[in-house]
Amino acid sequence: MKFNPEKCSIEDKRMQPFIDPDEIWSLINTVKPTKENVREVINKSLDKQRLTLKETAILVNTTDPDLIEEIKQGARILKEKVYGNRIVLFAPLYIGNKCSNNCQYCGFKVTNTKAIRKTLTDEEIIREVEALEDNGQKRLILVYGEHPEYSAEYIAHTVKLVYSVKKGKGEIRRVNINAAPFDIQGFRTIGQAGIGTYQIFQETYHPEAYRWYHLGGKKKDYEWRLTALDRAQEAGVDDVGIGALFGLYDWRFEVLALVRHTNHLEACYNVGPHTISFPRIKDASGLSVGDKYTVSDADFTKLIAILRLAVPYTGLILTARENANVRREVMQFGVSQIDGGTIIELGGYSKAKLLNREQDLNREQFKINDDRSLNEIISELLDQGYLPSFCTACYRKGRTGEHFMEFSVPGFIKRYCSPNAILTLAEYLMDYATPDVQIKGWNAIEKEIQQLEGHMNTLELRRRVERIKNGERDLYF
Ligand code: SAM
Numbered sequence: 278m279k280f281n282p283e284k285c286s287i288e289d290k291r292m293q294p295f296i297d298p299d300e301i302w303s304l305i306n307t308v309k310p311t312k313e314n315v316r317e318v319i320n321k322s323l324d325k326q327r328l329t330l331k332e333t334a335i336l337v338n339t340t341d342p343d344l345i346e347e348i349k350q351g352a353r354i355l356k357e358k359v360y361g362n363r364i365v366l367f368a369p370l371y372i373g374n375k376c377s378n379n380c381q382y383c384g385f386k387v388t389n390t391k392a393i394r395k396t397l398t399d400e401e402i403i404r405e406v407e408a409l410e411d412n413g414q415k416r417l418i419l420v421y422g423e424h425p426e427y428s429a430e431y432i433a434h435t436v437k438l439v440y441s442v443k444k445g446k447g448e449i450r451r452v453n454i455n456a457a458p459f460d461i462q463g464f465r466t467i468g469q470a471g472i473g474t475y476q477i478f479q480e481t482y483h484p485e486a487y488r489w490y491h492l493g494g495k496k497k498d499y500e501w502r503l504t505a506l507d508r509a510q511e512a513g514v515d516d517v518g519i520g521a522l523f524g525l526y527d528w529r530f531e532v533l534a535l536v537r538h539t540n541h542l543e544a545c546y547n548v549g550p551h552t553i554s555f556p557r558i559k560d561a562s563g564l565s566v567g568d569k570y571t572v573s574d575a576d577f578t579k580l581i582a583i584l585r586l587a588v589p590y591t592g593l594i595l596t597a598r599e600n601a602n603v604r605r606e607v608m609q610f611g612v613s614q615i616d617g618g619t620i621i622e623l624g625g626y627s628k629a630k631l632l633n634r635e636q637d638l639n640r641e642q643f644k645i646n647d648d649r650s651l652n653e654i655i656s657e658l659l660d661q662g663y664l665p666s667f668c669t670a671c672y673r674k675g676r677t678g679e680h681f682m683e684f685s686v687p688g689f690i691k692r693y694c695s696p697n698a699i700l701t702l703a704e705y706l707m708d709y710a711t712p713d714v715q716i717k718g719w720n721a722i723e724k725e726i727q728q729l730e731g732h733m734n735t736l737e738l739r740r741r742v743e744r745i746k747n748g749e750r751d752l753y754f
Pocket residue numbers: 382383384420421422423455456457458477478480521522556557558559560561564598642643644
């Protein structure tokens with residue numbers, strides 16, 4: 278096939294596949310980075326412009342250690358420019374692990390007879406959410422296997438249930454979803470329940486590799502999954518998250534495919550994904566994936582930096598699959614969201630107040646490697662100069678999808694994101710933090726407010742912080 282590296286060979290059409298593996302491989306095989314063009318690409322990105330596939334391929338193919346350092350440095354600077362020092366915190370809540378699919382990497386696959394299957398009852402969901410609220414969580418992602426029991430109506434029901442649970446001063450203000458792809462009507466039903474982001478990972482974008490790992494159930498259908506978030510957009514769910522499971526296929530291919538997916542959504546719906554996730558395969562009950570495509574820590578760091586530069590306005594999510602050291606290291610190169618206080622055993626939050634418990638892989642989808650409490654994670658973030666945030670303002674003010682992109686303009690962070698991070702951190706400090714974290718947190722807030730001087734109405738911000746100290750909650754700009 279003849280292909281033009283500036284223009285994708287497959288024309289973007291709504292709900293039509295858009296990945297051409299030959300095109301991606303031909304970029305990987307032909308693009309030769311030079312010092313000059315690597316620097317040009319980094320500079321374009323620092324100018325907050327999204328990179329083309331070819332430009333991303335230049336970064337992907339860079340192997341000179343000094344230039345890789347420049348890529349990482351560029352990512353660090355860009356992150357600071359676009360996101361400031363905020364890190365948004367969330368927690369996953371597994372609702373049910375029944376599954377009809379047979380994904381070779383996943384502990385929930387239908388053929389894994391050792392997996393202990395469970396769907397939380399409504400009462401159990403309420404207890405889990407109460408425990409999460411007691412820890413200070415405000416943003417959850419609900420996770421489900423793919424099973425007839427987990428219909429769109431059922432998922433919508435669980436979303437509404439989670440929003441309805443209020444304990445003390447606690448409440449969940451944003452419920453995101455990671456579940457199977459639906460048809461347009463299904464997405465509409467779930468969207469109407471008031472979800473934040475609908476997240477679906479393609480796992481691998483390479484069609485043949487996809488076939489190796491997906492041996493049964495609906496998930497076998499590569500194209501149904503590939504076009505899932507198009508259907509979400511058609512259904513009015515304009516806030517979507519994409520991802521690839523790194524370790525299934527060549528990481529360079531997946532990075533370019535993630536950028537291609539971003540282009541596709543922008544071309545068809547005028548809005549790119551809200552977030553990109555890049556989980557690496559971890560141990561799981563019955564795991565059956567070779568190590569041919571294992572991604573080293575060095576390549577993992579590089580690919581995160583490249584994604585940061587390639588899609589400056591897309592949030593990057595790093596989960597507790599990675600251990601604390603890896604998280605600490607890679608976060609600086611562009612991550613904007615992490616989970617904290619994570620437990621993925623079904624019913625685990627209310628049961629295991631003890632966090633250092635042993636994980637039982639027959640009860641969990643995969644091994645998590647950072648089981649620190651939310652308070653410990655916030656403590657470390659503050660030590661490292663980050664501003665922990667539980668902000669949910671944009672989504673609640675309707676600043677999502679295309680609108681959200683419009684707001685991603687200079688000054689927006691200083692007027693909205695940082696003040697809202699401060700207000701949500703103030704709530705956390707008042708209601709949940711340990712005394713040492715309270716001291717660090719209030720110091721950080723004072724420093725942040727001083728830095729916002731001249732960029733927004735800090736008098737009003739200080740007033741709102743005082744109102745929070747006096748017991749008011751959920752104040753935002
Ligand atoms: N059943 C839904 C689906 O397949 O889209 C929900 C997905 S699953 C509960 C969430 C994600 O976990 C998957 O999309 C996959 O990328 C990831 N995952 C599965 N097995 C994993 C493993 N062994 N290590 C790390 N991540 C894994």
